[in-house]
Amino acid sequence: MTAARTRRPFPIRRCVGVVIIPLLCWAVMALACRLAGIRLFSGLSTWQLWLRGLTYVLLLSFGVSINMHTGRFDFSAGAVMLFGGVVGAMLAYGRGWGPWAMLVISLVVGAAAGCVTGVLYVLLRLPPMIIGLGMTLLLEGVVAILTDGCKPVGFGTNADYYRFSVNMPAMLVIGGLALLVMTVLFHYTRFGYDYRALQTGQRIAVNAGVDERTNAVICYTVAGAMLGAAGALSICGTNGVTPTINFSTIASMFACFLPLFFSGFIGKYVNKQAAILLGCVGYEFIQIGFGQLSFSIASFTADVYKVIEAVILVAFLIYLNNEGFIQDIVTFRRFRKRTT
Amino acid sequence: MDHNTQARPSAAVGRHTGGDREARRGRAALTRTLTRRLPLAAGLLLAAAYTAAALSRGISLGIGYEVIVANASLTALVATGATFIFTCGSFDLSLGANMLVSALIGGLLGRQAGSIWAVLLGCLGTAVCLSVLNSLLASFFNLPVFIMTIVMMNVYSALATLIITSFGTNSAVVLPSSLTENLNRTWFFLLLMGLFELFCCVLFYLRPLGRKQRFLGGGVTSAYLSGIRPKRLTVGSFALAGIGIGLAAFVMTIQTPTLSASSGSSVGMDMLIALVFGGMNMAGGPRSRMYAALLGALSMSFLDALMNVFVTGSWYLQIVKGILFVTVVFLFSLSSRGKLLER
Numbered sequence: 280m281t282a283a284r285t286r287r288p289f290p291i292r293r294c295v296g297v298v299i300i301p302l303l304c305w306a307v308m309a310l311a312c313r314l315a316g317i318r319l320f321s322g323l324s325t326w327q328l329w330l331r332g333l334t335y336v337l338l339l340s341f342g343v344s345i346n347m348h349t350g351r352f353d354f355s356a357g358a359v360m361l362f363g364g365v366v367g368a369m370l371a372y373g374r375g376w377g378p379w380a381m382l383v384i385s386l387v388v389g390a391a392a393g394c395v396t397g398v399l400y401v402l403l404r405l406p407p408m409i410i411g412l413g414m415t416l417l418l419e420g421v422v423a424i425l426t427d428g429c430k431p432v433g434f435g436t437n438a439d440y441y442r443f444s445v446n447m448p449a450m451l452v453i454g455g456l457a458l459l460v461m462t463v464l465f466h467y468t469r470f471g472y473d474y475r476a477l478q479t480g481q482r483i484a485v486n487a488g489v490d491e492r493t494n495a496v497i498c499y500t501v502a503g504a505m506l507g508a509a510g511a512l513s514i515c516g517t518n519g520v521t522p523t524i525n526f527s528t529i530a531s532m533f534a535c536f537l538p539l540f541f542s543g544f545i546g547k548y549v550n551k552q553a554a555i556l557l558g559c560v561g562y563e564f565i566q567i568g569f570g571q572l573s574f575s576i577a578s579f580t581a582d583v584y585k586v587i588e589a590v591i592l593v594a595f596l597i598y599l600n601n602e603g604f605i606q607d608i609v610t611f612r613r614f615r616k617r618t619t
Numbered sequence: 620m621d622h623n624t625q626a627r628p629s630a631a632v633g634r635h636t637g638g639d640r641e642a643r644r645g646r647a648a649l650t651r652t653l654t655r656r657l658p659l660a661a662g663l664l665l666a667a668a669y670t671a672a673a674l675s676r677g678i679s680l681g682i683g684y685e686v687i688v689a690n691a692s693l694t695a696l697v698a699t700g701a702t703f704i705f706t707c708g709s710f711d712l713s714l715g716a717n718m719l720v721s722a723l724i725g726g727l728l729g730r731q732a733g734s735i736w737a738v739l740l741g742c743l744g745t746a747v748c749l750s751v752l753n754s755l756l757a758s759f760f761n762l763p764v765f766i767m768t769i770v771m772m773n774v775y776s777a778l779a780t781l782i783i784t785s786f787g788t789n790s791a792v793v794l795p796s797s798l799t800e801n802l803n804r805t806w807f808f809l810l811l812m813g814l815f816e817l818f819c820c821v822l823f824y825l826r827p828l829g830r831k832q833r834f835l836g837g838g839v840t841s842a843y844l845s846g847i848r849p850k851r852l853t854v855g856s857f858a859l860a861g862i863g864i865g866l867a868a869f870v871m872t873i874q875t876p877t878l879s880a881s882s883g884s885s886v887g888m889d890m891l892i893a894l895v896f897g898g899m900n901m902a903g904g905p906r907s908r909m910y911a912a913l914l915g916a917l918s919m920s921f922l923d924a925l926m927n928v929f930v931t932g933s934w935y936l937q938i939v940k941g942i943l944f945v946t947v948v949f950l951f952s953l954s955s956r957g958k959l960l961e962r
Contacts, residue, residue: 403952404957406902413942413945414941416937416938416941420934525884525887526888529769533769536766585773586777586781589774596760
């Protein structure tokens with residue numbers, strides 16, 4: 280009975296499980312666009328936007344997933360992203376170093392901010408929620424000081440940064456590198472094995488000799504690097520940013536929830552990092568579809584599709600968290616059990 | 620004789636261990652006592668420091684205290700309600716966004732009906748409904764609380780923007796000032812805060828509800844095995860928090876009858892910090908205190924006012940709050956620290 284439950288699904292079922300969500304997202308959005316009299320992908324520019332969004336969401340999802348999957352929910356992810364992006368933009372644009380330098384600076388600054396969060400978490404031994412909220416307040420305040428009271432940070436008339444964000448080969452390289460680093464680090468190194476041991480049994484792993492503190496600091500640092508890079512792409516894509524305070528950066532994590540929970544389903548059939556990539560692919564189909572619909576339907580604003588996105592997310596989460604119960608209802612298993 | 624000589628060292632070890640344990644217990648009790656009195660001492664110190672600073676700079680104390688009460692009332696109402704949620708070991712970051720949506724709906728109803736009672740009912744009804752929705756998603760559909768709270772924060776913010784763009788003018792929903800000006804008084808804010816605090820303290824300390832909530836926050840399984848229904852109690856706690864949010868939305872509408880997307884944007888953050896400053900245990904459970912919210916809100920308002928005397932720019936204040944937030948929680952956690960890292 281147990282063996283039957285734990286055996287791997289048939290190859291066809293696995294293939295279907297892997298591609299079903301991205302395919303479904305594409306099909307639904309293509310149909311919605313067709314009904315509105317437009318096309319989901321109207322040309323090269325749409326593909327460029329799709330790839331830019333995919334790379335950004337992929338980096339953000341990787342960054343958030345590292346701590347979230349070990350039960351540490353880091354509220355400072357949005358603040359680290361903003362901090363890394365703003366510092367990168369100010370230095371790179373101010374000194375004329377260009378978008379690649381901005382990306383590297385943001386990545387390093389993000390990693391440093393993440394490392395500080397991790398060290399505080401380990402030294403103070405407080406819940407991650409408290410450390411995350413404290414760091415959010417601190418980083419938002421620092422960004423506000425750096426930008427002289429939340430003044431917009433941009434690139435003026437220099438279009439190099441925007442062109443970088445829609446440069447398809449550059450985005451493919453960044454996304455590919457991120458996927459490679461995550462796969463190697465979390466699946467083929469001792470750090471990765473320790474990470475998974477701590478993920479599934481913290482006490483047993485620590486008693487067996489796993490260095491939980493070092494592992495946690497590395498997790499926060501890698502997450503910070505991913506988030507810093509995501510911040511750089513976000514600022515390049517929107518050609519600037521207006522920093523905000525009062526915990527408002529927490530909301531920027533919202534963008535990665537749907538891909539991460541899609542990956543929760545896809546992850547049953549494939550490696551976790553690949554599942555996150557596929558979740559992001561599906562999510563970006565939805566985003567591009569919403570974007571196209573907003574061009575043809577005036578009332579379909581960003582706020583409307585934020586609400587729709589939240590409804591999809593909540594519905595999917597309800598399914599994921601009550602899968603067994605829903606399957607029992609759909610297959611009438613409970614009814615059959617009762618009658619027998 | 621031999622037996623006695625052999626027994627003596629072990630007895631000595633036993634006495635030594637017992638003494639150590641006593642000393643450790645004593646230290647823990649002292650830490651607990653100090654941390655229990657620290658919030659009140661800090662609040663009094665901040666009030667004294669502000670009074671001294673205001674007097675030395677020639678700032679009118681009367682006006683200064685009125686501003687402090689007005690600012691504290693919003694945070695205190697939300698935080699007092701939120702204490703019910705935190706006591707049960709739950710969590711909600713969407714309270715600020717919930718307050719804005721409630722204020723907007725209350726404002727629209729009030730504008731339509733031309734009555735302040737319609738504003739109050741609209742604010743209370745919406746806040747309780749949205750709060751209960753959050754609890755249903757977390758308790759009955761088993762959604763992770765951290766995810767639910769961020770999702771709902773986004774949804775309510777988007778909803779507020781939609782309401783403003785659909786029913787407002789110039790990116791704001793404006794209420795006639797004749798409707799609210801009679802209530803925009805310090806005595807009214809004090810009265811409302813006092814009555815709500817009293818109502819919550821009675822429920823929390825004198826009725827079985829508070830005891831059950833503290834029990835639930837201490838451990839879900841033991842609470843369930845003792846006959847407490849966790850889901851039902853959580854929904855009830857969120858509904859009570861909704862009353863606080865609704866009252867805060869009402870106060871916000873009175874204070875600023877022009878409601879925009881940024882109205883009350885700092886309340887969600889201030890509520891959390893106020894709870895911590897007041898000495899609330901963020902993990903909930905038996906050490907939760909209802910008065911912590913009011914004490915923390917007043918302390919934070921005095922800190923805001925004190926900082927504003929010397930520094931211009933809310934971002935410096937935010938950094939100070941961040942450092943204090945982590946420091947205070949760290950001090951409270953000193954008496955209960957485990958070997959493993961917290962999750």
